Amino acid sequence: MIDDCQLSFPCLLVCSRFTKLLLMAIAQIFKQFGAWFPSAHQKIKAQADELGDKLKGIELDPIPPTNLLRLKQAVAELKTPLPHQELLRAQLSKAINSWSEGAECDNAMVVLASPVEAISTVFWDTLSSSEPIEGLTRQWLPWSERAKNYTIISQLEESILQPSQGERSLVVIPDLSWCFLRCVDGLQGIERLGDAIFSDRSRFWLIGCNHWTWLYLDRVCQLGNLVGVKTSIPPLSAIELKEWLTPVWETVDIQWREKSEGEEEEPQENWCCSEEKRYFEQLEDVSEGNRAIAAEAWLNSLGISPPPEEEEEEEGENQTRENPDQPWLVDRPSIPELPSLTKSDRFLLFSLILHGSISLPNLCLTLGEGESATQTQVQKLIRDGLIIRRPGNSGAAPRFAINGIYYPRLKRDLDNNKFLVGGEYKC
Structure with a gap:
């Protein structure tokens, strides 16, 4: 006769092994889910954004071309947002102080921005309104676009790569993409700059660059090993986008949706109404906080109410009428497919x-x-x-x-x- 204990002991061993295997399988499932979820979340969000763009709320007629041109010119003249200027000043001051105090501290700093944001204008606006740093002369790369490829090195030598003779200076390269071409011999300017950063410790190098260019140049020239201080232009929040656009926004008489009967408007700090707040939150979302994209999306969202059908028939197919008193409206901001x-x-x-x-x-x-x-x-x-x-x-x-x-x-x-x-x- 077999004892109960003789039966239960092997059973316990089997159960223990099964439980261990089950827990390992569950852990593996959670590990795979954790790796899958971020990418799936991005895909779901992208699909939701596209669906939202297709389901916009209202159809507006475009604003008159002369008005659109005026607004585009006004947007182009807007200064760099204050949060970006303040960030650049603070990070530059911190990096220069470290460089001044230690012989082996980094003597170069790169500021990274989106490819559609003109990093050079961030530098112009910020440094032109800043007090000179005591004990440092300021040297700008005096370009506003890329030189012809065969003259890049010679122009770099003439403008910012002359021997410094020990004089301490701040060298400003507003846009590193001006200094190279992705072609045979197109990286010689970058290689020459790398040599100067490594060998000339009497200069601090401030470099602007877009994220894609920096990733490419770091892969092929290992620039990241020479430029140890990096900072990025951050996205703007909804309220920061509104504050930046305000000089132009205030020139447009926007008519927001009228409240329904019995609907009460809760007071909104920094916003004229809940509709305005919702609009800029949507603008922040579709632009990812990028001011260049936000400006285009804002301009595209402006419109006027289409005339009633009977008025359209009276005007005829080949006639247009502009009414300067007609109120402007905004559609849901979006980006095209x-x-x-x-x-x-x-x-x-x-x-x-x-x-x-x-x-x-x-x-x-x-x-x-x-x-x-x-x-x-x-x-x-x-x-x-x-x-x-x-x-x-x-x-x-x-x-x-x-x-x-x-x-x-x-x-x-x-x-x-x-x-x-x-x-x-x-x-």
């Missing part, structure tokens, strides 16, 4: 993001393509709205850049297609 892109389109757009803005001859160099074929492709993407043309300075060739309003979707598309995509707001 990308048109269909080919592999060749993606390589061209990636090159534009990497270089900020670029002339057609230099774009051809980065792509290794002929000018005729590249010109045809650029014109197609201009027609699709993905590329904008900017006049060159002092009669130089025009520059081409991506249209900032498409940047969030374009970044996602290039990331999905295995391009080297820079990560904003991370150092």
Whole structure:
């Protein structure tokens, strides 16, 4: 006869092993879920954003072209938001103090920004309104765009790479993308700058760069080993976007939705009404706090109420009427969907993001393509709205850049297609 204990002991061993295996399996499931959830969350959010854009609340007629042009010019003249200026001043002061106190402390600092935000204007606005740092002369790279490739090194030598003779100075490079091209011999300017940063300890180097360019240059030139101090231009909150846009916003008489009968408006600090607060929170969301994208989305959301159907019939198909007293309204801010892109389109757009803005001859160099074929492709993407043309300075060739309003979707598309995509707001 078998004892109960003889039966129960093997059973306990089996149960113990089963329980251990079960717990290990559950732990593995949770580990896989933890790895999957962030990417799934991003995909779900992206799909929800696209669905929300398609389900916008109202259809508005566009504002008159003359008014739109005036507003675009006014937005272009806005100064860098104060939070960004304050951040740059504080970080620069901290880095220079450390450099001054220790012989082996970092003598260079890079400020990273989104590819659609002009980092050079952040530098101009901030440093031009700042008091000179005692004991430091200030040396600017006196460019406003990329030099021709064969003169980049010579112009760098003439402007900021002359021997300092021991005089302590702050060297400002507003946009590092001006100093290179992604082509054969196109990195010589970056290599020369790297040599200067390493060898000349009497200078502190302040460098502006977009995230994508920095990621690329760090991969191919290991710049991160030479520039140890990094900071990023952070996203703006809803209220910061409103404060930045206020000089232009106040010139537009926006009519918000009328409250329903019996609906009470709760007082909102910093906001004229709950509708305004909701609008800027949506603007912050779709623009990811990027002021360049937010400005475009704001302009695109402005409109006027379409006339009643009977008035449209009276005006006729070929007539338009502008009523200066007609109130302006705002639609839900949104960003447009990308048109269909080919592999060749993606390589061209990636090159534009990497270089900020670029002339057609230099774009051809980065792509290794002929000018005729590249010109045809650029014109197609201009027609699709993905590329904008900017006049060159002092009669130089025009520059081409991506249209900032498409940047969030374009970044996602290039990331999905295995391009080297820079990560904003991370150092």
